[in-house]
Amino acid sequence: MTLGERCYRRLLGLYSSELRETASAEMIATYRSMARRATGPAGTVAMWLRISLDLLMTAPADRLEAWRRRRHSAPVTARGRLMETLRQDLSYASRLLRKSPVFTVVATLTVAIGVGATTTVFSVTNGLLFRQLPGVERPGELVTAHRASDGDRFGAFSWMNFMEYRAEGAELMDLAGVSSLPIGMGGDGLGDEHVKPVFAFTVTHNYFRVLGAEPMLGRFFTEAEAETVGETSVVVLGHDTWTERFGADPSVLGRTVRINRHQFTVIGVTREGFNGHSGAIVTGAYLPITSKEVFENGRRMTERGATWMETVGRLQPDVSLKQAQAGMTVINDRLVQEYPDLLEGQNVLLLRYGPIFAAAAGPIRIFMSLLFVVAAIVLMIGSINVAGMLLARATQRAREIGVRLALGAKRSRLVRQLLTESMVLFLAGGLGGLFLSYGAASVINRYQPPIPLPLALDVTPDLRVLLLALAMTVGTGFLFGLAPALQGTRRSLRSVIGDGAQPSPRSRLRSAFVVTQIAGSALLLVGAGLFSRGLQQAHLIDPGLNPENVHVVGISLSRQHFTDPEAAEFYRTLVDRTRAHPGVRSVGLIDNLPLSMGNQTTTFAIPGRVESDDEDHPTDFAVVSASYFETMEIVLVGGRPFDDSDRQGSPEVVVVNEELAERMWPGEDPIGRALMFGGAENGTRTTVIGVARDGSYRMLGEDQRFMVYRPQAQAQRLDMTMVTRIEPGVADIMARDMAGMVRQIESDLPLDWNAPMMEIMGISLLPSRIVSGVATAFGGVGLLLATLGLYGILSQMVTQRTREIGVRMALGAGRESVRRLFLGHGLRLTAIGLALGFATAFGVTRFLGFFLYGLSPTDPITFGAIALLLGATALTACYVPARRATRTEPMEALRHE
Numbered sequence: 057m058t059l060g061e062r063c064y065r066r067l068l069g070l071y072s073s074e075l076r077e078t079a080s081a082e083m084i085a086t087y088r089s090m091a092r093r094a095t096g097p098a099g100t101v102a103m104w105l106r107i108s109l110d111l112l113m114t115a116p117a118d119r120l121e122a123w124r125r126r127r128h129s130a131p132v133t134a135r136g137r138l139m140e141t142l143r144q145d146l147s148y149a150s151r152l153l154r155k156s157p158v159f160t161v162v163a164t165l166t167v168a169i170g171v172g173a174t175t176t177v178f179s180v181t182n183g184l185l186f187r188q189l190p191g192v193e194r195p196g197e198l199v200t201a202h203r204a205s206d207g208d209r210f211g212a213f214s215w216m217n218f219m220e221y222r223a224e225g226a227e228l229m230d231l232a233g234v235s236s237l238p239i240g241m242g243g244d245g246l247g248d249e250h251v252k253p254v255f256a257f258t259v260t261h262n263y264f265r266v267l268g269a270e271p272m273l274g275r276f277f278t279e280a281e282a283e284t285v286g287e288t289s290v291v292v293l294g295h296d297t298w299t300e301r302f303g304a305d306p307s308v309l310g311r312t313v314r315i316n317r318h319q320f321t322v323i324g325v326t327r328e329g330f331n332g333h334s335g336a337i338v339t340g341a342y343l344p345i346t347s348k349e350v351f352e353n354g355r356r357m358t359e360r361g362a363t364w365m366e367t368v369g370r371l372q373p374d375v376s377l378k379q380a381q382a383g384m385t386v387i388n389d390r391l392v393q394e395y396p397d398l399l400e401g402q403n404v405l406l407l408r409y410g411p412i413f414a415a416a417a418g419p420i421r422i423f424m425s426l427l428f429v430v431a432a433i434v435l436m437i438g439s440i441n442v443a444g445m446l447l448a449r450a451t452q453r454a455r456e457i458g459v460r461l462a463l464g465a466k467r468s469r470l471v472r473q474l475l476t477e478s479m480v481l482f483l484a485g486g487l488g489g490l491f492l493s494y495g496a497a498s499v500i501n502r503y504q505p506p507i508p509l510p511l512a513l514d515v516t517p518d519l520r521v522l523l524l525a526l527a528m529t530v531g532t533g534f535l536f537g538l539a540p541a542l543q544g545t546r547r548s549l550r551s552v553i554g555d556g557a558q559p560s561p562r563s564r565l566r567s568a569f570v571v572t573q574i575a576g577s578a579l580l581l582v583g584a585g586l587f588s589r590g591l592q593q594a595h596l597i598d599p600g601l602n603p604e605n606v607h608v609v610g611i612s613l614s615r616q617h618f619t620d621p622e623a624a625e626f627y628r629t630l631v632d633r634t635r636a637h638p639g640v641r642s643v644g645l646i647d648n649l650p651l652s653m654g655n656q657t658t659t660f661a662i663p664g665r666v667e668s669d670d671e672d673h674p675t676d677f678a679v680v681s682a683s684y685f686e687t688m689e690i691v692l693v694g695g696r697p698f699d700d701s702d703r704q705g706s707p708e709v710v711v712v713n714e715e716l717a718e719r720m721w722p723g724e725d726p727i728g729r730a731l732m733f734g735g736a737e738n739g740t741r742t743t744v745i746g747v748a749r750d751g752s753y754r755m756l757g758e759d760q761r762f763m764v765y766r767p768q769a770q771a772q773r774l775d776m777t778m779v780t781r782i783e784p785g786v787a788d789i790m791a792r793d794m795a796g797m798v799r800q801i802e803s804d805l806p807l808d809w810n811a812p813m814m815e816i817m818g819i820s821l822l823p824s825r826i827v828s829g830v831a832t833a834f835g836g837v838g839l840l841l842a843t844l845g846l847y848g849i850l851s852q853m854v855t856q857r858t859r860e861i862g863v864r865m866a867l868g869a870g871r872e873s874v875r876r877l878f879l880g881h882g883l884r885l886t887a888i889g890l891a892l893g894f895a896t897a898f899g900v901t902r903f904l905g906f907f908l909y910g911l912s913p914t915d916p917i918t919f920g921a922i923a924l925l926l927g928a929t930a931l932t933a934c935y936v937p938a939r940r941a942t943r944t945e946p947m948e949a950l951r952h953e
Contacts (some may be wrong), residue, residue: 067925123586145476151201159449160481163442167485167529169837170435172492173526175517177431179422179497183335183515189411190329193268194370198333198409199229201367201384207400213268213365215345215357217391221367221404224387228380233345234333239615240806241301241341242314253806254297256315257332258347266370267333274309274324282344285357290344293319297326298341315343316616317804323879331512333368335411338510360902361398368409381406426904427830430580434834435532437576441469441841442485443536444569446478450544457545471541476535479530482913486529489520493517493525510528533797567885573841573887578926580835582897583904585918587828591907592819593757599651602689603813607790608649609798610809614774616802622775626801630778631681633797639786644684646771648677649809651817655754660764661736662720662729672735675716675762676753679771685711685748687781695727695746698767702745708733708770711746713763733764742766756821757909777809787812807818824909839929847933873940882934883927890926894919 097723153160188195201221203211214222215233239256255264261282262420269276272295291313293302302308311322320343331339348364349357371380379402388404412420438776497516504511515523525907538852543565611630613623627645634643648656650910659672683697684690693714702709710731727748732739753763768776782790791810798805818825901913 075484099530106604118264119941124189127178140608142476143473143645144853146472146480148473149477149480153480156449157227159445160484163445163481164488166438166442166841167482167532168492168533169501170431170438170487171489171529172496173431173434173489173834174528175489175493175521176496176500177424177428178524179493179517180500180515181421181428182422182518182521183513184412184420185410186520187335187411187451187518188512189331189333189335191267191269191327192330192333198266198408199371199406200370201231201370201382202407203363203402203404204405207693209405209714212363213362213367214360215365216360217399218365218367219389220391221384221387225380225384227372228371228375228383229371230262230266231367233365233367234263235345235348237343237347237364238612238806238808239315239341239343240804241297242804253808255337256341256343257339258343258345259332260345262338263332263368265302266368266640268370269330270327272327273306274322275277276324277342277344278858283346285346285349289318290323291315291320292324292326293328294338294340294342295326296338298325306749314804315341318617333409333411335512335514336513356935360395377406377408385721410696417826423827426827430827430831433576433580434838435528437838437841439482439532439536439619440569440573440576441844442478443540444480446474446481446540447543447569449568450474451541453544459547467545470545471538474541474544475534475537478541479533481531482533482537485527486533489529490517490522493521503751503913520783545849560825570885571889571892573838574881574886574926574930575893577838577841578890578893578922579832579833580838580896581922582826582894582901582918582924584831584835586901586904586908586911586913586915587824587831587920589915589918590911591821593830593911594824594909599756600690600749601650603651604816605780605782605787606688607794607814608809608811608813608816609778609780609794609807610649611778611798611805612775612808614806616805618774620772620774624772627776627778629801633778633801634778634794637786637793637797639783641781641783642683642687645681645686645768645776646779647679647768647776649777649779649816650678650751650753651755651813653755653819658764659735659739660762661732661739663732663736663741664730673720673762675764677733677764677766679766679768679773679776681768684765684779687779689781690751691749692746693749694725695744698747698769699748699764703769704772706770707747708740708742708765710742711748711765712744713748715760716762716764717744717747719762731764733766735941756817778884779813841935843929847937879931879934882930882938886930888924890923894923 174656192198201213202209203213205211207555212235213233218231218233222233225231235258237252237256237258241254259277259282261277261279264271264276271292274292276292277290293308298304298308302311308322308325313320313322314320331337332342344359345365384404384406388399388402392399392402447878460470461467494517500515501513503513567817570721613626618626631643631645634640648654655676656678657674658677660675661672680698681704682700685697692711694717697711698709710733712726712731719733720726721729726744731744733742734740748763748765750760750930751763752758753761780790780794790812794810795807798807897919898914904913
């Protein structure tokens with residue numbers, strides 16, 4: 057029985073007579089259908105509201121009046137008394153809060169900031185990792201299969217292996233194959249100027265069936281169209297592509313478009329919002345899986361060792377993930393026995409489906425967890441600040457509470473009243489936090505990083521986020537409202553009237569609150585300081601090249617099915633035309649742009665070494681043109697760069713970096729040494745002709761690694777990136793001019809990159825910038841709240857100890873000693889908070905090394921600066937109450953109260 061059906065039975069018990077009197081047979085049938093479909097909280101709540109509203113809307117006036125009379129004439133039950141008491145508490149709390157508008161507004165905003173911060177972070181996490189994607193039916197039945205081997209848990213499959221897994225595992229799941237493919241689309245009246253990068257998926261015929269998708273126009277692929285080599289002439293358009301590029305024209309079916317220099321016929325359009333199984337990037341088109349054979353050279357569907365296919369599958373009814381895993385393992389073991397040379401050590405891993413690729417989900421979880429911890433600290437600091445304000449408010453109402461206790465009021469009744477006031481404040485703050493999170497979500501949804509493909513971000517809070525926000529609000533309201541309520545009702549009227557100079561338990565509790573606030577603020581500010589210093593450190597790191605005034609154009613000719621001679625002619629023409637552009641100093645080519653978070657690796661060996669040293673060493677490598685080093689201003693510390701003599705047919709040569717040269721030939725001249733590029737057994741014998749200065753190759757702050765450069769003329773690549781060093785004055789027009797220049801040479805060619813090098817490098821710094829900005833903003837909020845808390849407790853102390861101050865000064869105490877008394881108390885609290893915060897920071901920051909770019913997690917400059925900042929802020933917060941205390945006149949103080 058579903059949750060909706062259980063709820064419906066409960067409703068039948070509550071509204072049995074009303075349903076018999078007012079509901080028609082059709083309405084009853086509708087309610088039962090809703091109950092069967094309501095499997096979760098959202099559907100159940102919707103059904104409950106629907107039935108209740110229908111009864112109110114359809115019942116005649118006399119029937120409503122009869123219900124009202126029957127309700128009021130019924131005997132008062134325990135539930136009724138509780139509800140009446142709650143109504144009284146809410147009414148009283150609302151009146152009191154309206155009488156203190158400043159207190160109410162400040163407390164509400166404080167809670168709203170904390171709830172808004174945590175809700176926004178969870179909303180982003182929910183949108184990336186947990187939200188059900190539009191058009192995907194019953195995602196709980198979906199799984200993804202991955203090839204696991206050699207420590208890699210998220211490997212792809214070959215086409216031939218996939219076909220065997222799908223056929224033999226059909227009783228376990230319906231398995232579909234998919235692979236991403238950036239394309240360029242043009243033709244059929246679109247005009248060459250409309251050729252832009254489009255993110256596409258190549259899919260098997262059952263892909264849409266597995267996801268439960270339905271076309272909005274036309275149809276999806278047949279098996280022959282999708283999986284027969286040579287039948288790749290049809291395409292299904294994504295809804296966004298159909299809207300933006302074809303004006304939502306319903307007659308688009310049957311039209312022909314050019315995709316990567318091939319003609320395709322449109323046969324269907326997906327529904328709005330559907331982006332396939334991935335929620336990260338807007339999917340513009342879906343092509344048959346066999347398009348890989350046409351568009352990407354070397355993607356042979358007949359090669360069992362060519363791995364390039366990802367999968368998504370739907371479990372068959374009554375098949376569990378564990379059973380499917382066991383069945384796929386049996387199939388995999390048979391394949392390993394049949395093809396041990398290719399598949400030795402390979403396993404198959406099944407995982408529950410998620411909207412983000414499984415390989416990226418782990419890092420995203422870690423990153424979002426870090427942001428959530430930062431936001432939770434802000435919520436804690438804000439809640440503590442409100443708790444301190446409530447405690448101070450309880451102190452001001454001590455006489456009222458004492459009188460009510462003396463007149464016979466139960467302490468539990470007063471605690472409930474004070475707790476109700478706290479809950480009203482926190483719920484109002486939670487509502488404000490939701491508004492803040494909706495505003496933040498709208499900003500995030502519009503964010504587009506500097507990449508050529510649009511993101512499909514939707515982090516708008518949904519029911520799951522709203523329930524979490526409600527739980528956080530109620531939980532923090534109860535937790536941080538209960539302590540002030542209990543402390544505020546502990547003392548009798550006699551103790552209130554005879555209150556002396558000694559600190560009350562409320563003062564000690566407020567002191568503990570302030571210490572916690574300062575500790576939390578210190579932790580946030582240390583994190584913000586480390587991230588900020590880490591970013592500064594990143595900009596100070598010498599990458600081994602000069603990225604300033606370099607424009608980058610990324611080109612992929614393999615997707616356009618260029619031959620090697622065609623590619624060589626294209627790049628030669630493009631480089632010549634770019635060199636002739638006004639303001640261009642030099643032009644170079646590289647197949648793997650440094651500092652773009654990408655890499656390509658191989659192995660090498662040193663021939664002639666003794667057996668213990670004759671081994672393969674891993675290294676990064678890149679294929680570059682002769683002018684690349686000059687363009688990127690990479691200094692050669694020895695030897696020479698590539699030149700026209702390093703061409704096809706001449707002896708193979710390489711340039712290595714300093715790290716490789718010093719490790720392989722310590723104390724020797726590496727120029728002229730031999731190097732087996734690709735490994736000792738099957739590698740190519742090359743000669744080292746130059747040594748380039750060490751640098752950063754994948755990202756800033758990485759450990760130094762080996763690097764080998766090969767000349768483009770000896771290792772032709774279809775996909776290259778052109779780097780152009782320009783004069784500062786032409787930077788603003790380069791993107792436009794380069795797009796036009798490429799279009800003149802090849803009209804259907806989209807650009808992967810067309811941006812300054814500094815902007816591309818900034819992508820790798822984006823996570824650190826986000827964490828730094830969030831931590832700095834929240835740390836500033838925490839510091840402000842801690843300052844206000846410290847000021848509040850000292851002000852309260854001055855008020856509570858007015859008589860003590862008068863006695864001290866009447867007995868000869870000087871103003872300086874009174875000032876030191878209060879300053880000392882405030883600074884002691886600050887010192888304790890700093891000690892706790894720094895101790896926590898020492899334990900936490902060591903896990904943040906990835907974001908610090910070589911900066912020590914215990915950087916003394918950061919810790920010292922934060923200590924000075926918090927110390928100076930605390931001294932300022934303490935000085936005003938301490939100065940007020942010294943202005944107390946002894947006679948006035950002795951007459952106090």
